Amino acid sequence: MNLRQHWYKWVATIFLLYVVLGGLFLPLKPGITGLSPVKITSGGTQLLRINVYNAPWLKENAFGDEKIGNGKFQIPSKVILVSKGTVGRWETNEVKFSGDHGQLLANIDFTMGESKLENAYYSVFVELSNGKYLGLPDAVYVERAVGDTVGKSTFLNKPSEHINNDREIFEMSFPNRTVLNESVRNLFYHVPMWFAMLALLAIACWYAVRYLRFGDLQDDIFADSMVRVGILAGILGCITGATWARVTWQSWWPAADPKLNGVAIGMTMYLAYLLLRSTLTDPYQRARITSVYSIFIFPIFIALIAIMPKLSPNSLHPGSGGTVGFNKYDLDSTMRLFFYPAVIGWIALYYWIANLRYRIALIKEKQLNA
């Protein structure tokens, strides 16, 4: 095999092997996945149950090491509740273990008393013995009890030091995001489908221009193959996205999301391309009309799935609406280490398939002419 001619096949093979294996087997960072109760009435001690996923203290126990708490191993030392915009907090040093799944128990005295505290959502943090934090934003709603108006508040009215949950410490593990949890790995499989579709459609657009410029039917067949395999990537992107949305956004197709609406229109335009192509029989007429159509809809497709969601006020997808994407909160260094190879690998694989389809269509075309 000539390496220069087949380089993208090797890129697809090696990169995807790396991405699939790494994406499946690398562990997730510990994180708080749940809490109960989620609503607390003040004026007394409340037992909080905090579920910690991939709890570091469980992991260390599994190795049979007894040096827990010497700074190297992480055990919970404090549970802290902080609300937005306040300078104080509820906290306790009494943290107990419970259950096999990394559940923590913390007794906190919630007394509002004569203080001017208002009902609010509080973020929960578990401080670990090595100074790191596990956090869950806006996890608990604390509400004043009817009789809780006298006496001293247990709310600590001291300026709390900044709790930094996103420290830049490089570890080979994926970030544990609220809601996403383990499914954050789908970033390497669902998102590159769209990158691949866009790449193939862009190539198709380029070859459609080439056809109109030079009139070579080979260019048209190449562009057609790219569009068809691009549509395959798009369909797989839709189905995988729906699967992912079902478990995280609790809906197969949350219709309020601007990105989904854009994709629905965009995919219909490309399905119309297939329809248009199948109705025309004269190869030159078909090539000319579908080339123009392909060039015409590609920028509209980009606008629908990339630009419109950015302009709209809100979206569930990162990188659109008010939400951020591709910054340090969405993509940490471990994610980047797998996401970029995934994009390149999937594009190479789809290009490879499209190229096979092109060669088959070319042979068929030559047979028809012979």
Added chain:
Amino acid sequence: MKQTITEQFDANAAEQLAQHNLMNAVYAVLIIIFVGILLYLFRLDRKVSKIEKQS
């Protein structure tokens, strides 16, 4: 410490939350992609067979 009924309920809910594992979504997505690509490859394969028969 004796647990009240509410506390027991909370414990069960918490346990369920802890076991709720989204890894299955990742497996499902990977399987969908590979099945989709394989189906397309089978279609291509059929096309090649047809051409082979004609020549």
